[in-house]
Amino acid sequence: MSKQIQLKGRVFLTFNIRAVSGLHIGGSDVGVEIGGVDKTVIRDPLTNRPYIPGSSLKGKVRSLLEKYDGLPQNQRIGQGYIHSCDKPEAYAGCAVCQVFGVPGERDFGTPTRLVVRDVQMTEESAVKLETSGRTDLPYTEIKTEVSIDRVTSAANPRQMERVPAGAVFGLAEMVYSIYDGEGCDPQRDVAQLAKVVEGLVLLEDDYLGGLGSRGSGKVRLEGIEVSLRSQNGMLKPAQSLGRFDSLDRLVAALPQVQEQIRSRLAQA
Secondary structure, three states: OOOOEEEEEEEEEEEEEEEOOOEOOEOOHHHHHHHOOOEOEOEOOOOOOEEEOHHHHHHHHHHHHHHHOOOOOOEEEOOEEEOOOOOHHHHHOOHHHHHHOOOOOOOOOOOOOEEEOOEEEOHHHHHHHHHHOOOOEOOEEEEEEEEEOOOOOOEEEEEEEEEOOOOEEEEEEEEEEEEEEOOEOHHHHHHHHHHHHHHHHHHHHOOOOOOHHHOOOOEEEEEEEEEEEEHHHOOOOOEEEEEEOOHHHHHHHHHHHHHHHHHHHHOO
């Protein structure tokens, strides 16, 4: 059975991500041979600069929302579990699965609303790190941690690679699509944009990447802009709906932003 679904518009959420503490998003173990580091960061193969994969950012935000909403962790992924609605009636009321998507084998799913791009290190941050003379490896620092064997009291030092605090990645881009048609409701999609913002608030309170419980990964969002490209303006530049210097300011203005989206979609 075919479905008829129409794209009504796209909301673009852009921002910079500042590392408030050292940031570790794991990369290939090939780097161990170069610097003797136990845990390396992921790097762009063309520039050798660390970056934030869109999958890491999207996955972390989704995971935080699943736990915040108390959703069952019912699908195994690798060595862990995530939430994924397995019945149409559950999916119909689950903002997380509608926004972030469900596996392709689900025959009741509608298009994933949220796309999250990879985020490169800003040129300014890259130049500062290149010229500082204070990094242990290109663009990164080495953090040594020591685990203690509780039986023998033997020390086991480990070296972790991190992007130093203060580095900025951007522009990050999240693209949120609004649909109409079978199983889709544009008014509901506009309302559920709040779920994305909610997830970003949870992210600032938590951490991004690994080693978070030991101090790494605290981030702050800066220079946030929300814009819209509606159905009748897909060949035109996206229209700005507001610029915000912090996530708190976006949260305060979110009802007005959503009302602007509804109004402009109604004119399409």
